[in-house]
Amino acid sequence: MNITLRVWRQKGTDDEGRLATYKLTDVSPDMSFLEMLDVLNEKLTLEGEDPVAFDHDCREGICGACGVVIDGEAHGPERTTTCQLHMRSFKDGDTITVEPWRAKAFPVIKDLVVDRGAFDRIIQAGGYISAPTGTAPDAHAMPVPKPDADRAFDAATCISCGACVAACPNASSMLFTAAKVTHLGMLPQGQPERASRVVKMINQQDEEDFGGCTNIGECAAVCPKGIPLDTISQLNRDLLGSLSKGVG
Amino acid sequence: MAVTGAILVLYLIAHMYGNLKIFSGQEAFDGYAHSLRELGYPMLPENGLLWILRVVLLASVLIHIYAAVALWARARRARPAAQRYKVNKRVARSYASYTMRYGGVLIALFVIFHILHLTTNHIAPGGRSDSPYERLVNGFQPEFWYVTLFYVLSVIMVGLHLRHGIWSALATLGANMSRRQGTLNAIALGISLIVTVGFLLPPLAVTFGLVS
CATH class of the missing domain: 3.10.20.30 (Beta-grasp domain)
Known part of the structure; x- marks a missing residue:
């Protein structure tokens, strides 16, 4: 060729x-x-x-x-x-x-290489769980309903490549943040920090100068891992819940 | 954005219902228009509820515009002019979502013209009148085809605005789930089609002589 x-x-x-x-x-x-x-x-x-x-x-x-x-x-x-x-x-x-x-x-x-440190800082702001570490627990020690586990896993397949931001007409990182919020929010280990997580991550996202989401859908269409667009609605639900409880 | 948009959509549906009264004749249309002034009377003073609605609508419009400008400014900052793509391709975005920003500006200009035309009657193609029915009939006569054309284009733009706006508002308010995405889009498309057709019928009926 x-x-x-x-x-x-x-x-x-x-x-x-x-x-x-x-x-x-x-x-x-x-x-x-x-x-x-x-x-x-x-x-x-x-x-x-x-x-x-x-x-x-x-x-x-x-x-x-x-x-x-x-x-x-x-x-x-x-x-x-x-x-x-x-x-x-x-x-x-x-x-x-x-x-x-x-x-x-x-x-x-340089050339085609960009600094995606902004994603790391969004994760540092709240994309984690504070759980005591140790040996891996038994798989059945903490039951998780199958639909929740599936949804968490679908969101967890995000590899933070940044295609969502690249494709978004607003250069928003909403799909990335939403994938992390959905991934952790569906699982029992993610519950203690769930309300504050979404507020902290959104604040960091704004501070990094990403654009705002207008639900256009280019992000999910180009995502190599097929992160569904509905994670963004999940993030918005969590955010509304947090703000109505006065978190953040 | 979502909440003020929802208020404005509900208003548009009520407005469309009122407009369609044109097909029941002058008496029904003028009577309906007059009854709006007496909504809530005698509990509220005359024109009371009307003015409350006007204030709510104006506040919604202003907040909606403020949010839109803020989103636009953030998008400009997030991808400055120097960083635009040399080659850019739409993958999933609809034409409706593409028109949101400039369409919004056009709609705002149209609303100003529309109020001056049919509410305050400062602009009165075909002659002024105290009857809302006559204002409408006078304003959309075939010789004022440019008024009708502007109206039709603006209403189509409103339809496109609602097509993306209703979907986007539902998603922002947290209603979207994978299995619901098709339904939400169908709702948005359905409402925007109904509103577009509902608003196009009265002036076109006048222009084509079905209502006089």
Whole structure:
């Protein structure tokens, strides 16, 4: 396959950045998108140019490190992570535009790499349980109804990749925060801090300069883990409950 | 946003009900309009409940606009102009959600015109009148096609605004659950269609000579 790439190049956070065009020949349809970028970087290195910086780690779709906007869609045309996207999803001769996640809360470090520390700070604000640690308890020591366990698990599959923010027209991180609130709020271990958790996480989200949610639904549509949009309503229910109890 | 929007939707439905009285003739329409002034009378002074409703509506509109401007400003801050995507693709967003912001501005301008036209009658295409029925009939005559056109476009914009707005308000108030998402969207679509058609019928009936 012959592919023309338009890749966002930005030297550092303060650099203005621009799209650079590269041509690749002999791209195999079986390559993953990241392998195709590896090929580009080998070529650039041999030509004495600076390789394109991009985040990646497991390349199995479970760590959430990779993630770029491909032709205007977070993680590209398939509903999976960028590493699990393959070149067979494109056609010979295609021009593909690759951009980083774009949000003020996710400053570009270099090229396609953004700093997602804002997500860590939202988690630090309340996305945890304060439980005594020790050996793992017996699986049946604390019964959890099956529908609750399923719902918690669906939300827990969030890998914090940031595609929701990248796709949101408001650059809101609502789906991410809502996934965490739903995940912990459905389980008995999450109950003691449930009321304060949602308030603290929302406050931190606002402080990080994420936008506000207007229920457009782009986030859930691009989420590689299929986090359902109804987690946002769960968050709003928890928030209304907390505020009416005077928490926060 | 959600609560003030809900108040305004309920008002729109009542307003639409009143408008449809046009098909019962001048007496019924004018009688209905007049009876609004006497709502709650003699418990409340004349025009009392009407003014209470007007204050509630005005407050709702102002809070709604304030919330909208705040959300818009936050979105601008969260993704500044310099960070816009060079290539952007809509995946799931509806056309209705796309129109929310500029559509809202258009609706606000329309409401001002609408009040000056049919409530205070400062703008009176086709002649002033003390009869609400005559104001309506005069204002939507075929020669004032531009008034009708603006009205039709604005009402369609209201319909789009409600299509996303009702769904969004329900989601914000916590009503959305996976198995309910289709139902909520159907409710939003249903109400917005009813309101759009209900508001389009009276002026179009005048323009096309069905009511005179």
